[in-house]
Amino acid sequence: MRTGMVEGPLDPRALLDEVAQHRNGATVLFVGTVREMNEGEAVSGLDYSAYAGMAESELASIAREAAARWATNDIVVEHRTGSLQLGEASVVIAVAHPHRGEAYEASRYIIEELKKRLPVWKREHYADGRAEWVANAEMENGKWKMDAEKV
Amino acid sequence: MTVRVLLFASYADALGASEVALEMPAGTLVRDVLARVKSLAAGKRIPDRPLVAVNQRYAREDQAVTASDEVAIIPPVAGG
Numbered sequence: 001m002r003t004g005m006v007e008g009p010l011d012p013r014a015l016l017d018e019v020a021q022h023r024n025g026a027t028v029l030f031v032g033t034v035r036e037m038n039e040g041e042a043v044s045g046l047d048y049s050a051y052a053g054m055a056e057s058e059l060a061s062i063a064r065e066a067a068a069r070w071a072t073n074d075i076v077v078e079h080r081t082g083s084l085q086l087g088e089a090s091v092v093i094a095v096a097h098p099h100r101g102e103a104y105e106a107s108r109y110i111i112e113e114l115k116k117r118l119p120v121w122k123r124e125h126y127a128d129g130r131a132e133w134v135a136n137a138e139m140e141n142g143k144w145k146m147d148a149e150k151v
Numbered sequence: 152m153t154v155r156v157l158l159f160a161s162y163a164d165a166l167g168a169s170e171v172a173l174e175m176p177a178g179t180l181v182r183d184v185l186a187r188v189k190s191l192a193a194g195k196r197i198p199d200r201p202l203v204a205v206n207q208r209y210a211r212e213d214q215a216v217t218a219s220d221e222v223a224i225i226p227p228v229a230g231g
Contacts, residue, residue, distance in 0.1 A: 121228065121229050
């Protein structure tokens, strides 16, 4: 298992290779990319900033939770920081497991949890020159929509 | 005691600083630190109950804060 916040371009192929083991029968690769439209706005690019130390530890916690729940250590997750262009990968999650059901579920868990918990922020730049901080849909008024008392 | 509070993204923009140092009494809780930050000029732009981390872990409002703690107010996150 390995996780990291990365300043340069992500290489999904390298993550696939990293989780490859003969014991595994299924590998799920998730790649999140910068989309050209967000909530009706034409996006030209974005900047990710992070609470560096906490982002590293939170990403590692999420991967550890998935590793424990689905019983595989063949998990690698990388998240970008810095400036990204349209189409560039912002996050790559590789999960390998003996069976596909568990691989899909663990991959889904990791992306959904990091969207709620990873302390990184996105400033979108728009085609008309404006820029704004935007939050994930999982967030509402600065809080998780789920019960915040659980933390 | 002096408590360091880290600010990020939209909250740092709102307060015009990425870090503030606050003089707080002993026995301070997370919610007391939040109330003090919100009393600063432009602090009203931070929501009433934002996410807070103490020493890089999400914390509850009733968690105690000591002088050596790193407190951070976490804006709505946008990873992925």
